Amino acid sequence: MKEYELVSGLETHVELSTKTKIFCSCTTRFGDEPNTHCCPVCIGLPGTMPLLNRQVVRYAIMAGLATHCEIAEIAKMDRKNYVYPDLPKAYQISQYDKPLCQNGYIELSSGKRIRILRIHIEEDAGKLVHERGNTYVDYNRGGVPLIEIVSEPDIRSIDEAIEYVEKLQLIMKYIGVSDCKMQEGSLRCDVNISVREKGAEEFGTRTEIKNMNSFTFIQKAMQYEFDRQVDLIESGESVVQETRRFDTSTGETSPMRSKEDAHDYRYFREPDLVTIKTSKEEVEKIRSMLPELPDAKIARYVSEYGISETDAAIIAKYRRVAEFFDAVAEKVKKPKTCANFIITQIFRRLPTEEQKEQFDIRVSADSMIALIKLTEDGKINNNIAKSTLDKMLESGKTPDELIDPSSLGGMDENALREICEKVIADNEKAVSDIRGGKAAAFGALVGGVMKATRGSADAQLATKILHELVGV
Amino acid sequence: MSDSVITKIHELLVSRQISCTELTKKYLDAAHLENGELNAYVKMTDDTALSAAKAVDEKIARGEEIGMLAGVPMTLKDNISTKNIETTCCSKILEGYRPIYDAFVWELLQNEGAVLLGKTNMDEFAMGSSCETSCFGGARNPHNINHVAGGSSGGGASAVGGNIAAFALGSDTGGSIRQPAAFCGVVGLKPTYGAVSRYGLIAYASSFDQIGPITKSVRDAAIVFDAISKKDVNDQTSGGARETTADKLGKSIEGITIGIAHEYFDGVRDDVKSALESAVREYEKMGAKIEYIHMPIIKYALPAYYILACAEASSNLGRYDGVRYGYRTDSFKTFHEMACKTRSEGFGEEVKRRILLGTYVLSSGYYDAYYKKAQNMRGAIIKAFNEALSQCDVLLAPTVPMTAFPNGFTGANAVETYLTDICTVPLNICGLPGISIPCGTGEDGLPIGMQLIGGAFSEAKLLNIAYQFERETSHFTDTGRGVEL
Numbered sequence: 010m011k012e013y014e015l016v017s018g019l020e021t022h023v024e025l026s027t028k029t030k031i032f033c034s035c036t037t038r039f040g041d042e043p044n045t046h047c048c049p050v051c052i053g054l055p056g057t058m059p060l061l062n063r064q065v066v067r068y069a070i071m072a073g074l075a076t077h078c079e080i081a082e083i084a085k086m087d088r089k090n091y092v093y094p095d096l097p098k099a100y101q102i103s104q105y106d107k108p109l110c111q112n113g114y115i116e117l118s119s120g121k122r123i124r125i126l127r128i129h130i131e132e133d134a135g136k137l138v139h140e141r142g143n144t145y146v147d148y149n150r151g152g153v154p155l156i157e158i159v160s161e162p163d164i165r166s167i168d169e170a171i172e173y174v175e176k177l178q179l180i181m182k183y184i185g186v187s188d189c190k191m192q193e194g195s196l197r198c199d200v201n202i203s204v205r206e207k208g209a210e211e212f213g214t215r216t217e218i219k220n221m222n223s224f225t226f227i228q229k230a231m232q233y234e235f236d237r238q239v240d241l242i243e244s245g246e247s248v249v250q251e252t253r254r255f256d257t258s259t260g261e262t263s264p265m266r267s268k269e270d271a272h273d274y275r276y277f278r279e280p281d282l283v284t285i286k287t288s289k290e291e292v293e294k295i296r297s298m299l300p301e302l303p304d305a306k307i308a309r310y311v312s313e314y315g316i317s318e319t320d321a322a323i324i325a326k327y328r329r330v331a332e333f334f335d336a337v338a339e340k341v342k343k344p345k346t347c348a349n350f351i352i353t354q355i356f357r358r359l360p361t362e363e364q365k366e367q368f369d370i371r372v373s374a375d376s377m378i379a380l381i382k383l384t385e386d387g388k389i390n391n392n393i394a395k396s397t398l399d400k401m402l403e404s405g406k407t408p409d410e411l412i413d414p415s416s417l418g419g420m421d422e423n424a425l426r427e428i429c430e431k432v433i434a435d436n437e438k439a440v441s442d443i444r445g446g447k448a449a450a451f452g453a454l455v456g457g458v459m460k461a462t463r464g465s466a467d468a469q470l471a472t473k474i475l476h477e478l479v480g481v
Numbered sequence: 482m483s484d485s486v487i488t489k490i491h492e493l494l495v496s497r498q499i500s501c502t503e504l505t506k507k508y509l510d511a512a513h514l515e516n517g518e519l520n521a522y523v524k525m526t527d528d529t530a531l532s533a534a535k536a537v538d539e540k541i542a543r544g545e546e547i548g549m550l551a552g553v554p555m556t557l558k559d560n561i562s563t564k565n566i567e568t569t570c571c572s573k574i575l576e577g578y579r580p581i582y583d584a585f586v587w588e589l590l591q592n593e594g595a596v597l598l599g600k601t602n603m604d605e606f607a608m609g610s611s612c613e614t615s616c617f618g619g620a621r622n623p624h625n626i627n628h629v630a631g632g633s634s635g636g637g638a639s640a641v642g643g644n645i646a647a648f649a650l651g652s653d654t655g656g657s658i659r660q661p662a663a664f665c666g667v668v669g670l671k672p673t674y675g676a677v678s679r680y681g682l683i684a685y686a687s688s689f690d691q692i693g694p695i696t697k698s699v700r701d702a703a704i705v706f707d708a709i710s711k712k713d714v715n716d717q718t719s720g721g722a723r724e725t726t727a728d729k730l731g732k733s734i735e736g737i738t739i740g741i742a743h744e745y746f747d748g749v750r751d752d753v754k755s756a757l758e759s760a761v762r763e764y765e766k767m768g769a770k771i772e773y774i775h776m777p778i779i780k781y782a783l784p785a786y787y788i789l790a791c792a793e794a795s796s797n798l799g800r801y802d803g804v805r806y807g808y809r810t811d812s813f814k815t816f817h818e819m820a821c822k823t824r825s826e827g828f829g830e831e832v833k834r835r836i837l838l839g840t841y842v843l844s845s846g847y848y849d850a851y852y853k854k855a856q857n858m859r860g861a862i863i864k865a866f867n868e869a870l871s872q873c874d875v876l877l878a879p880t881v882p883m884t885a886f887p888n889g890f891t892g893a894n895a896v897e898t899y900l901t902d903i904c905t906v907p908l909n910i911c912g913l914p915g916i917s918i919p920c921g922t923g924e925d926g927l928p929i930g931m932q933l934i935g936g937a938f939s940e941a942k943l944l945n946i947a948y949q950f951e952r953e954t955s956h957f958t959d960t961g962r963g964v965e966l
Contacts, residue, residue: 049582053800055575055683056562056584058716090796090843094816099799144816146804275843277852280687280793283717 012207013239016215017170017200017231018162021177022155023187024133024195025068031132031154032059032102039193043138043147051152053097058281061086065154066109066285068186069130070295072156073110075184075302076125076177080292084109086130086279094146095135103131103157105276109285115160115176116304123173124161131155150194156186162201162212167231171224174198179303182366183328191222198222202231203248204238213238214248218255218262230255234262306331314344323352329368336374341381350377354398371405372398380408390467422474425458425466429474432457443481451475485700486647487553489966494541494552501541501552505534505596508554511963512598512645519962521620521630521639521646523559524567525599530554533596540594549704551594556646558634559600560607561692562681563587566597570683571615572605574827575807584681585716586650586692586709593708598646602636605829606798607654607685609633610898611891612661614831619888622665623960624927628885631661637695638665644963648705649695654685655786656880656905658693659917663880663930666919666958668951669695670702670944673937674912676722677706678713684797686790687718689909697957699918699948703727706940726941730948735768737946740873742776745904749882756921756929757879760950764877767949772873778865781858782907787899788842788855790909795839801827834895859910866911870936875946879904880930884923904932914940916947919956928958 030037033050050057073080087105108129114122135151137144158177164170178189178196189196203215218234221227233255238248253262301309303325310321325331330351338344355372359365380397383389389397389412400411432454433440442450451472458471493499509527516522537552557563560570562580569575583591602620604612612635613619620635622628623643630639634651638661641649651658653671662669670693677692684690694705703726712721741761746754761771803809803823810822828836842851869876882901891898908915913934920931931950935943 049580052805054580054582054806055568055570055578055800056560056580056681057582058680058718060715060717088796090799092799092802092817092820094802094804097800097805099802100796273845275796275840275845275848277792277796277843281716281718 011243013204013235013242014207014209015164015166015202015204015231015235016162016212017164017202018160019164019170019173019201020160020199021158021174022133022197022199023072023158023177023181023189025065025154025156026185026187026195027062027064027068027154029062030152031062031065031130032152035152037153039195041149043145043149046149047151051097052148059102059279061282061285062154065130066287067295068154069109069128069156070287070292071184071186071299072158072181073113073128074292074296074299075180076110076113076115076128076158078110078113078125078128080287081107081109081111082287082289083107084285084287086282086285087276088279089131089274089276091274093134094144095137095148095151097135097148097151101132101134102279102282104129109287115173115180117169117172117176121163121169123163123169126159126161128156128158131157162203162215167228167235170200170231171228174224174227179326183303184299191224194222196222198227200227200231200234202234202238204235204242213242214250216248216250216262217252219252219265221255226255226257229260230262233260237262300328303331310344310348314338314348316345316348320348320352324348327365327368330365333368333374333377337377337381340378342385343381346381346384347377350398354395355402358402370402372401376401376407383408383412387467387470390465392464392468422470425462425471426474428458428461428466429471429478432461433475433478440479443479454479484698485704486697486966487549487701487704490553490647491547491549491551493966494537495547497541501534501537501596502531504552505530505554505598507964508598508645508647512640515623515643515645515962518626519621519623519630519639519643519645520618521601521636521643522556522599523569523571523602523615523617523636526566526597529566530596530598533591533594537594537596548593550590550708552596553647554596554598555590556598556601556637556640556649557587558603558637558649558651560603560652560683560685561587561650562683563597563600566600568600568683569616570606571603571617572828572832573616573808574801574824578807580681582681585678585713587681589709589711590650601634601640601646601649602630603651604633604635604657605832606683606794607633607652607657607690608794608831608835609891610656610660610901611886612636613888613891614829616829621888622885622927623962624666624958625885625925628887628927629664629891631664631885633657633661634669634695635661638662638667638669641665641667641695641697643960644965648697648701650692650705650709651695652682652685652690652692653905653909654689654691654790655902655909658695659880659905659915659930659932660902662695662917663919663928663932664885666928666930666956666960667695667697668699668702668916668918668947669693670706670916670940671908671914672706672710672722672940673914674909675719676710676914676938676940678711678716678719678721680713680715684793686793687797688793689786689790691909699916699944699951700727700730702916703730703944703948706944710940722940723938724941726944729941730945732945733768734764734946734949736770737874738770738772738872739764740772740774740869740876742774742779742869742876742878744776744779745878747780748903749879750884750923752921752924753879753881753883753929756923757877757931760920760931761877763950763954767953774869774873776865776869778862779903779907782862782910783900783903785855785858785862786902786906786910787838788851789859791835791839792843792852793839795836795843798828798832798836803827831895862907863911866907866913866934867936870913870934874935875943876934878932878934880917880932881905884925884927884929908934913937914943916943918947918951919958920950920954921956922958928956
């Protein structure tokens, strides 16, 4: 039985979250009434001309730098000509042979790098809406800026493909160039996939599955297509190079109708736009403004703060969470405490991904710092810290406002020792049980100390003292 | 010596010898009268004109100062977008299309208080050299209506030559301002590429198109050019003019060098040649130095132009599919069918010819052999002209190898017609400015035009050199039509 290997490369379209479109000043806002965010330029009325929004170039450069690409000093825009009702000018202004970014990579957790061939900027087309037996066109999306990120065919498994897209999504969200919401279409993938015998050097014929907008569908489509291609080859037939569409209801891919296969785009340079020039200074300035990226954060949390890699990954996944954590970690002795608070108590209140992204909590970094400092100074114990945090999350108040001063600090070791002595004196039976080998009775003594201190004692310290006094 | 119509009108209005409304009525009446024969206008905008005239009269009545172009009755070629006023490029495919915005140059002229009499006739989508590819039939030459007005800005040239507009705006992609100006015996200026905003000009070939004035005199051309050559942020390929021109007319041209390239005179009709030769002697009398040069590369300008311009046109005209505006075919079952039938029915022959040619030269397998080669040729031609103009102040050449064609000639002689663009096309390849002014009359009694070519953004010098010739000679023949001021 021959073994087959999957070979795949992805073309990912990411909608940039600039305020306005790439060639006009219409808003890029999603979800409003059809054809309300249009102007003569983005509808391509006769006589209009595009005007390049420089912020789009900056965002694309950020994306390129965050994926280790080289940024072109000179780039140009080209016309990609084809006819379709959602394309008002009958050409898309894109980049053909001089893209803005080239030769980058995304590193997977295995250490393997998926190379990025190029990143270029282009405008999105409008959207066709099929309802009531008719087809309508909504041009709101027309002119929204896109970057197209093209990978080399370095992917060798469906898991790698998914991880690649997840990492891409994370990076783009982190640097703030896109909200990457697949369900809203701000991130879409075209999957190129071929198969070959394991160990073979040449690539097989590839097919392209267009417009995948969910991880589940990418997985299912790739699996189906891999199986389909293997079946074809095993039965002696050959794979036809074509564009296919994934049917979400049947779970199968099928060839797209030929009218959508415009093979000859007759690319030529866009005569209405000037060359895009980017100086080395500008690139460095943009680079200096990039935030620390997730992988770098994870590494730093592990090495500097001693956080576990899993926990670090969870925190680093959400930019606002990471920023909060960073602000706290640099001011406290044990950042791990903060990490725990975030992952357990705080995240319990933010069950969805969206909520974690927003990280809209009533606790400020300063409040958290204050709380943790109290535990580090021994003024409150973990229990009190936890319950105080809950109250802080509920009320938005600071630790100072919430903690009863009587249960706060002043509990120095001598005072605690006195209380321990008293508890021992009051619990003769428990003490003799312990001395007689019944270690479980110890809990009653600790419980007694906690009760006497109304829960504010440092349990660990109390335990230590009790052990000393009991002599066991 | 030709009078500056604009200056005359300004004086009449300011001295209150005539009101703007009366003046406008005169032009409108004359236009309605003459248009039957000339077919210069495809749409008259009487109401717009009269309300603009009224506004100017009110301004004058209030004692306010008015600019040179205020109250001047003019026209726009029908490929220049006018908000709410039908703009068709004289094509069936844009019938009924009303832009929702004004072209930048039209905004500028409205701010000056210019009075729009109507939209003028043109070859369909500016593709043609006779105005006869217009879906409304061609505009006629005001000197002899059995001959064409020229193209593609035939309507504008005919209107100005026939005195039914004080000035016109046309567009020039391969000679479409200069050639009809020469045919109709008026002045036509194609500015430097980038001096005038293209925003609102319905595109034919984006790296060639330029809007420019068609006028009765060089001073008028200067005045209009100054008004329309402002920087427009909406057109990244334009930066506006670098200096005004009307205030620089009259400087002595003694000692300037005029270059004459032999190749421009190949195949030029004898009477045209001798008119040009007289013009050269005239310049010598004024103290200019003549330098005879060779520019063999000129003969490649025409094929390079047709390849590149048609390529861009095939892309620019892709949007006309019946979905959003204009003509849409009656019956169809699929989008594809709708688009194909709409375009087959809506476009004329010449437009289809150029779209097919343009699509072909861009298609894979042919791109290198045609488009890429033509691009390289373009670079070489630009270099040659820059060299020539580093040694001469201007170049002098015929505008067209002959006088106005008889009606119907071009329809039967497509390629031969293309070849007549030989003198005008090189400037569109280079983006350099050129002006055509009358310099004689042919054996057939039709006007002959002379072309002056300058370096980039040298309109002030160019116009002055043209102005001096105009001052010393008298080649303007009155057609006996239209308004007499």
